[in-house]
Amino acid sequence: MDWLFVPFEVSFVQRALWAGVLVSLICALAGTWVVLRGMAFLGDAMSHGMLPGVALAALLGGDLLLGAALSAGVMAFGVTALGRSQRLSRDTSIGLLFVGMLSAGVIIVSHSQSFAVDLTGFLFGDVLAVTAPELGKLAAALAVAVIVSLAGHRAFVALSFDPRKARTLGLRPGLANALLLGLVTLAIVASFRIVGTLLVFGLLIAPPAAAVLWAKRIPVVMAAAAVLGMAATAIGLLVSWHWGTAAGATIAATAVVLFFLSALGAELRDRVRAVPEKTNTEVEHAL
Template identity: 90%
Template structure:
């Protein structure tokens, strides 16, 4: 059994595991609402829309986290403004912003001599190079995400299932949408520098999507999603250690694989449930 525990005796793998745990918890809080509201495309657009800010910060020698936050803020503002248009669907506005921001980021990064390295780091991060201060930043982000989730839970529930009822109950759906967008932005910005946009998006979507197939109550979905995210992190780091693969990409692939296993299990469960009804003789 040494092969199971030896990798986690190394200090940088331990820090990577803790980073994955914190990111899994943050993404479970935000990703549950992303899945329930069908906001997966928005999450993908937000994660890649940070590239211009990150590229500018890298070229100017500034803080990458600040650049990512500013770029995400521009993206969120654009989504909010275009979302009010009656002539454009929400997906159209998000798609235009996604392509525009991504193209602008690639153009900016192309002026750098380390184009390939910078873009690879943006997409995949370097979870094995996590430092203790970065773990502290993820801990603060988790506390903020928990506070937002707790404060906006009732409004988020109404917004996810019946926006008109949310307005009737005086829950201010416009403010709830902005708060929810802020929660998703927080999860993406806080985590991308450590694990890259690919891993953030993978943990933001795959574990909650797998949890929704089995759990009905939102807190249970969040708990199951967090557990699946942490399991993906541990299995991904283990596979990366023994097979020599990229840690971030392996964790993301593990999360997606667990989703498909969950979907297969849910399909088999539904078939077993329906089988007695199908074998009943017709009256």
């Protein structure tokens, strides 16, 4: 059984595991709403919209996380502002901002010859290089995510299932939508350092999507998503250690595999349930 525990005796793998656990918890809180509200395209646009901020921060020698946060904030503000237009659909607004921000980022990157490694880290993450101060930042991000989730839970539920009822109940759906967008932004910014922007959806969407197939209550979905995300982190790091694969990509791929296993299990469950129902129906017709 040494193969199971030896990797986690190494300090940088331990930090990677803790980072993955913290990110899994953050993504479970935000990703559940992303799945329930069908916001996957928005999340994709938000993650790629961070590139200009990261590129500028790298060029100026600043904090990449701060650059990513500022850029994502601009993206979120743009989505909120354009979303008020009656002439443009939400998808059109998001798509235009997506292309604009990504193009700006690529233009900035193209003016530097030293971005090969940095850009690779931005796109695919570097979970094994996480430092103790970064773990502190992730813990702080998790605390903020928990506060926002608790404070906005009732409004988020109403917004997800009946926006008109949310307005009737005085829950201020506009503010709730902005808070939810901020929660998703926080999850993406916190996660990109771990698994990169191209792979962030492995932890943001796959665990909640897998949990939704089995649970009906939102808190249960969040809890199950957190467990699945942490399992994907541990398994991904273990596979990466023994097979020599990229850690961030392996974690994300493991999360997706767990989703498909969950979907397969849910399909088998539904078929098993359908057999007695079909039999009972045939008996009723016979009588």
